[in-house]
Amino acid sequence: MSISKTKDLLGQLSQLESTVSAFSFEELNADQANELKSSFNSFRTSLEKHIYTPNMDEIVANKMEVTATNQQDISEKQFITQVSHEIRTPLNSIIGFANLLKEEKLTKGQHKKVDAIQFASNTLLKLINEVLDYAKISSGNSKFESVDFNLHSLLKDVMFLCETLVLDRKIELLIEIDENVPKIITGDPSKLSQILLNLLGNSVKFVERGFIKLEVFTKQRNDNAFLLEFSVADTGIGIPKEKMDTIFNGYIQAADDTCKKYGGTGLGLTITKEIINKLKGNIEIDSTVSKGTTVRFRLPYLQGNIATLPNKSIKKAKHNFKTELLAGTEILVFEDNKMNECLIVEQLTKWGCTVHVDTDLDKGLYVLSTKKIDLILMDLKMPGQNGFEVSRAIRSHKNAKVNSVPIIAFSADFTQQDSEKCKEIGINDFLLKPYTLEDLQTTLLKNKENKIEQTEFLSILQKPMIEPKETTVVDLNLLLKDCFGEIDMLSQLVKLFKINAIEFIGNVKIHLKSGNLKEIGLSAHKLKAGFAMIKAEGMRKLIVELEHSCKANELEKVKELYEVFLNDYPLLEDNLSKELEIMKKK
Template identity: 75%
Template sequence: MSISKTKDLLGQLAQLERTVSEFSFDELSADDAKILKGSFNTFRASLENHIYKPKKGAVVSHAIKASNDENQEISQKQFIAHISHEIRTPLNSIIGFANLLNDEKLTSGQHKKVDAIQFASNTLLKLINEVLDYSKISSGVSNFETVDFNLHSLLKDVMFLCETLIVDRKIELLVEIDDNVPKIIKGDPSKLSQVLLNLLGNSVKFVEQGFIKLEVFSKASYDNHCVLEFSVADTGIGIAKEKIDTIFKRYTQAEANTSSKYGGTGLGLTITKEIIEKLKGDIEIDSTIDSGTTVTFRLPYTIGKNIGFSKISKKPYKNLKGQHLLAGAEIMVFEDNQMNSLLIVEQLTKWGCKVHANVSLTEGLEILGSSNVDLILMDLKMPNQNGFEVSKIIRTHENNKIKSTPIVAFSADFTEKDSIECKTIGINDFLLKPYSLNDLMTTILKNKKSKVELEDFSSILQKPMIKPKETTVVDLNHLLKDCFGEIDMLNELVKLFKLNAIEFIGNVTIHLKTDNLKEIALSAHKLKAGFAMIKADGMRKLIVDIEASCKANKVEKVKELYEVFLIDYPVLEENLTAELTVMNKK
């Protein structure tokens, strides 16, 4: 065969290989993709064998070895997915029973032990999720979507989540979005969030003080397309130059003691790089030991249409105040694992639900036909009965009352194939184990037969999952006792306190202009008694720090602490007013 024809044939072969890979990734299930790729590899090896005419058996042996290696890697990933499911199932019980235990009347020592169980369990869950995530992405099983989304809102939510991770550290969290960055783009918002949270989470982990900054630029724009550049810079511990090339390798961390000191699997950056490359982007790192790190990545996007975006903020809430909306609801539970079944029955019973559990398919159908069951919770991967099959039988039943009952599936793992099958059968929603009590209640309220009105539902979403900042917490109960229960006297004292706070703000604003720390210290000393009076211990500590910094002649420190005060005090005052309003109504 001529050289030109050989090059042409090999070029077409390479193009065909790319097309096969793209088709496998976009259109096929994981199993079908493996079969297609295996057939193509055999064809390619045979063709190359004829072209190059090597020594007998050389290429064939190479192809067989490559095929064996690929099969071994596939088996390993399947093993990881299976083990992940097996671990998540008992972990669901541990986290669930710890949640229940935390609601009991425990001593402070017992609460600390429950908190330790919850922390360890959630850490283990995070590690399992990370390993499974890597397995899915690297094997092409992970699903990538293309939808219009609000980039600016996504960035705001990501920074909000990162802010909650910064505890007891003087870290400034900054974000800068260039004016030419489009608000609405078309792509996969969840994968972009995952990449940003991985990178920002790394910065939070390795920065003790200084700043973390996210910058976003539009590097190119053409025919309704753009290339966005994201940069995450920090003042953390940094990475040695010789380690940067290996940092993206799986299970690799810059230093041997990083895992023991900071935790993690060493997969975070590997997953990040895999996602970015799947999205046809690139990533690079620039870092200096003890100075900081800058990670930059670029991704191509189509500019989206500014339509159909909800203005409702999707922040995490703890809706346990909605228990009265579940009282009397009938829930049927298909769950073969006895411990998980006991857990979910206790959770639902505590909320006032009537629960039908430990039922066979025949018993379940009888109950569905004769009772007013509001919702079915269906474990998809039961060892004794297949949740998909049970759901299919319910959905195809001749009795309309039975087949119209809402079904919520739950399982310790959930693949794209599962998602398609759920939609085909007519399953209404899905819960991934381990789920929080908030997830369980929200999903039931959203899907049960007697739907909760939107106004009622939103009214119960009031208490944030994230604990309020220490400097914004108040407690007027002790002050009311000191007032001998006289609410009028309490109102007057709170009014006086607010006037003192206004006076403090005015004094500090004036005296900071001339760096008169002596006067600021006097104002702080006067106000700290007021915060002690209303049991605002967090804010009192801040005021004490301001006073101490004044006496130590630390002007910049005083300015820094005062900025925190200006941000947190309005929130504290709102909490103070809200608590006082409740007391006045009693």
């Protein structure tokens, strides 16, 4: 690992340690502080051990016949994989306990400190994931798939994600899809999303004002085969000519101060090029300092079949429904790490589950034989008998009550070989640590044995409720965090938002009379950032549609959408005021 990457990791570690220590000392009782600090110390010791005293004896012994260059490459890949697992396991505890702490009744000051722990932990996790992703792709262990998917929907989703990152900047996000670009294609949608998000994310990072534009063309077509060209152009800081030859190298950024100012690992473009190469494509960059950058890449695809696309018409159960469905579930957990064991027991118990914790195979088989276990959570990388061996023993048991229980594996790293092993043994599903509570909840429900009949599931979903209209829903929690928990600051922002909304209504009323859709579109563009700020997603979508209708010169459509706005906005403003009052009373 390079010196710059080592410094980056240690810098993140130091920041996280300081925040954890301050929080433990000021806000937690002795037991809570010991739990959190124990997890962090394990994490810190593991990281420092692998940075300062990595054990290379086994690698050297096994690879004596390989050249010195290849030996170094193999050692780095093995080092990255091992360190990833060692770091992610205790980091799972830190993030998990921070999530649980956040659900407690904390003061504003305590919330700020928990937020700081979460931010530092997630930043470190993102860095670790990026390094591991690079190692997997470059060593050929990354999985690529070929499925039918809706390209236009994927592009729309990617642009929406980028739109959420530029709300407070004068940046125009543009997209142009050539009419000859097919809608349904066959390929790897997740890898295409990763490429586009890496490139657009770079543009968002380096553009202060101006535009970012994504264009898609059909470069070549031969029967059902396409060569698609994607172009990401921006008005950012640009790349010096002398840096262009090394811009795709690992841990390289355009300038030494770029990392300090903008952050990141410097691996984004390296990973992007590796993925494009694996997909049999190519990439090139044109850039001028202070004027901007254009990145073009080309990838081959086949014409897809719309009939094979998954049906997304069934809505996911909401959080409270999932919790209700999990109540009473009996779960057997095999986990060797006591901190993670404590964490998962607390998580599952809060959802009303009965949890049996045992890392011993014989006792685990006894529990399976004598209790009505619904699910098994299996850590794959336990010492002694690992999760694969324990799962194999369960699946080969003569008692059908034992061998048929669904097994969900979890681990801090997961390779293609692990995936094949899981399928061969009969492991049903997998969770990568650190996982979110939503991931855990969804995976448990998906794999739970048919204890809850489909009719019972539907009856819960069909309970009579008064659902607020989508265009009237708001959520001020994230905005309050951005205001450092200061209600007065939040109140001022809400007041400014209401003034902007009144201005919008006045402008539209004036310009509708003259049919001036350009001015209406500008007013809509200005207001949509406000709806994003207060998390009024339904109304934001309506305003975006109104803005697009202005650009398309669809006067009647604009009038129709404006009527919906006039009808729903008073309800939204009322909900906004009510939520603000509730927050003031807390």
